[in-house]
Amino acid sequence: MFKIVALAIVLIFLFSGIAKAQVGIGIWPSEIEIEAPFLKTSFLEIHPFSLTEKNVSLMFEFQCKNCEKDVNFFGKKVGSFQYLLDVEVNPKNLEISSFKQEKIMVKISNPLFLKAIFKTEFFGKNISIPLYLLHFDKEKFNGRIIATTQGTKLAVSLSNKISINLIGINKLFFIISIAFFAIIIALIYREYVKKIYLKYS
Amino acid sequence: MKWLYITTLLFLIFLFFNIETKAELPVINVSIKFVPYYYIIISDKLWEGIFYTNETGAYENVQYPLLSGSENNNAVWNYNRSSLNTEYWIFFGGNIAGDICHGATSHLCSKPGCIGPDNVQINISYAKWASSLTNSFDSPNIRDAVPFVIGFDNVHKVSVNTQPNTKIYLRYWLTIPPNTPALNYNTTYQIRIVPAGESCV
Numbered sequence: 001m002f003k004i005v006a007l008a009i010v011l012i013f014l015f016s017g018i019a020k021a022q023v024g025i026g027i028w029p030s031e032i033e034i035e036a037p038f039l040k041t042s043f044l045e046i047h048p049f050s051l052t053e054k055n056v057s058l059m060f061e062f063q064c065k066n067c068e069k070d071v072n073f074f075g076k077k078v079g080s081f082q083y084l085l086d087v088e089v090n091p092k093n094l095e096i097s098s099f100k101q102e103k104i105m106v107k108i109s110n111p112l113f114l115k116a117i118f119k120t121e122f123f124g125k126n127i128s129i130p131l132y133l134l135h136f137d138k139e140k141f142n143g144r145i146i147a148t149t150q151g152t153k154l155a156v157s158l159s160n161k162i163s164i165n166l167i168g169i170n171k172l173f174f175i176i177s178i179a180f181f182a183i184i185i186a187l188i189y190r191e192y193v194k195k196i197y198l199k200y201s
Numbered sequence: 202m203k204w205l206y207i208t209t210l211l212f213l214i215f216l217f218f219n220i221e222t223k224a225e226l227p228v229i230n231v232s233i234k235f236v237p238y239y240y241i242i243i244s245d246k247l248w249e250g251i252f253y254t255n256e257t258g259a260y261e262n263v264q265y266p267l268l269s270g271s272e273n274n275n276a277v278w279n280y281n282r283s284s285l286n287t288e289y290w291i292f293f294g295g296n297i298a299g300d301i302c303h304g305a306t307s308h309l310c311s312k313p314g315c316i317g318p319d320n321v322q323i324n325i326s327y328a329k330w331a332s333s334l335t336n337s338f339d340s341p342n343i344r345d346a347v348p349f350v351i352g353f354d355n356v357h358k359v360s361v362n363t364q365p366n367t368k369i370y371l372r373y374w375l376t377i378p379p380n381t382p383a384l385n386y387n388t389t390y391q392i393r394i395v396p397a398g399e400s401c402v
Contacts, residue, residue, distance in 0.1 A: 023248045026240025030396055051240055065400070089343055143398075153250035155306070155391040156243065161399060 024051030025096070025158060027147060035162040036110040044106040046160065047148050053098040057150040060094070060104055062087045064143040071118070079120030079134070082192070085141060085164070086111065091151070110166050122168060135168035239365070241394055246278040246288040251390055253255030253375040255276070269381045273329075273343060276373035285338040289371040291392070293363045301359040301369065302393045302401035303330070304352050309386035323386055325349045327376045332359050336370040343374060353393050353401040362397045 026049050036042045050056055069082040086109035096102050109173035120127050141164045148157040213393055228261045259266035259275035262282050267274050278288035305325045312320040329346035360369045393401050 022242050022245050023274060024240055024242035024292075026295065028236055028238030030237045030239050030295070049240070051242060097240075144395075146393075150247070153390070154243065154248055155389055156241070157391065157393045158239075158241070159393060159395045159399070159401075161396045 022052055023054055023056065023156075025049070025056055025147075025149070025156065026051065026158070027158045027160055032160065033165070034108065035165045035167060036108045038110055038167045038169065039112060040110055042108045042110070044108065044162070046104040046106060046145055047101050048096055048104065048158070050096040050098055051099040055095055055097055056152075057093065057095045058147045059150050060084070060089045060092055060145060060147050062089050062106065062143055062145055063091045064141055066142050071120075079118055081131075082117045082119060083141070084115040084117065085143070085166075086115070087143070087164075089145060104145070104147075107160075108164060114166070134173050134174075135166060136174065137168055139166045139168060141166065231259070235296075237295075237297045237396075239293065239299050239394065239396075240391075241301075242292040242294070243392075244288055244290045247290065247371070251276045251373050253373070265287070266383065267301055267375070267377050269377050269383070272376045273374040274377065276375075279372045279374075280338065284335045287341065287370050287372050289373070290336070290368050291359070291371070292368045293365065293394070295365050298362045298364055298397035300361050300395050300397055300399065300401065301363060302353040302355060302395070303359050304354050304391055305348050306389040306391060307351060309388050311382075311384040311386055313387070321382050321384055321386075323378060323381060325351055325388065327378060329374045329376075330359075330373050333370050334367065336368075338344040341370055341372045343372070346374060353391070355401045358391075358401065 028047050028049075032044060034042055034044060046060075048058055049189070062085075064085055064087075067085060069081050069083070070077050071079045071081055086107075088107040090105045094102055094104070112134070114135050116131045116133050118129040118131050118145065119128075143162045143164060144159045145162065146157050146159045149155055209300045252264045253267060253274045254277050255267055255271065255274060258277060259280060260282060262277055262280075264277050276289065280286070281288050291301060293301065305328070307315050307322075308325045309323040309328070310320055311322065315322060326348040328349040330349060331341035331345040331347065332342060333341035333345075347354075359371070360367070363369070380389070395401055
């Protein structure tokens with residue numbers, strides 16, 4: 001009973017004029033680690049919430065923090081890869097009503113090839129080459145979802161931390177697969193040559 | 202040709218089992234017992250925006266025009282006329298520690314978007330701020346004031362490793378350079394909260 005009364009007091013306090021004037025927003029989970037399986041799409045749920053009687057409009061975006069990686073050739077930097085991760089936030093804009101919690105879905109696709117842009121300098125000119133790269137084993141990307149208030153004099157943004165472990169092709173499996181294919185092609189070619197030899201002999 | 206089919210079949214079985222093994226990986230690796238979250242509450246006066254005023258206005262908590270060449274003009278609610286405390290504060294709550302950063306989106310401009318030949322701007326470094334964990338006439342103090350920057354100030358954060366249930370008090374000052382035309386100058390003030398140790402930019 002005491003607990004119920006205590007809770008009621010807290011709620012009265014929260015819903016009173018004290019809470020009305022201020023603006024409170026939050027987010028959970030604020031830290032998350034996800035393993036995105038190879039050739040699969042993973043989903044994350046992010047929950048923004050409001051702690052005041054004012055409705056708050058938020059805009060959501062994904063930001064990758066270590067998607068640009070240096071490319072070295074014999075220890076010398078020759079350029080950089082900028083990975084374009086297939087991460088989508090839905091919805092991108094949302095209005096949170098007073099004392100409500102909403103749900104944002106984050107879609108993380110892990111395709112066979114990762115989109116990337118190779119940036120380098122060639123005779124003083126900056127060159128960008130779009131590429132599709134195979135990725136092996138586990139590649140870790142750090143990013144965040146940023147929720148920013150819209151249409152307000154004060155732009156408040158809440159950010160969480162997302163570690164994405166993209167599971168790629170197993171290196172051993174890849175080598176064995178290539179070896180298998182090479183053997184099969186070699187055998188097919190041998191059979192083909194044999195057939196032609198038998199046909200004309 | 203029989204052995205060729207057997208080899209291909211074996212390869213496909215190998216491929217199938219490999220993909221199946223990867224699919225067993227957990228999609229979301231979040232502890233059920235501990236869901237990290239945080240929230241902030243912003244004081245109503247801060248949410249309304251920062252308006253600078255002259256000496257009289259600072260005593261009355263009213264905005265009055267500023268004189269060209271005047272130094273360290275107070276924000277309207279730097280000193281509440283009855284308590285002499287600041288009415289600008291941010292409350293940080295949740296179950297993780299966080300860092301709070303802020304900044305401006307542009308210099309103080311007379312035209313929206315800072316564009317147009319007749320746009321006049323005041324460099325944002327003329328605006329200063331100070332933060333404190335205590336609220337009194339002397340704290341936050343102009344002696345600790347730091348100039349504003351465009352974007353988010355990752356060097357001088359408002360608060361570093363902020364523990365849950367902490368209130369951070371702020372005060373703001375603005376110096377008007379000599380020969381500044383009497384116009385309305387605006388920018389967007391922005392605040393960002395990140396998990397402790399993370400970069401704000």
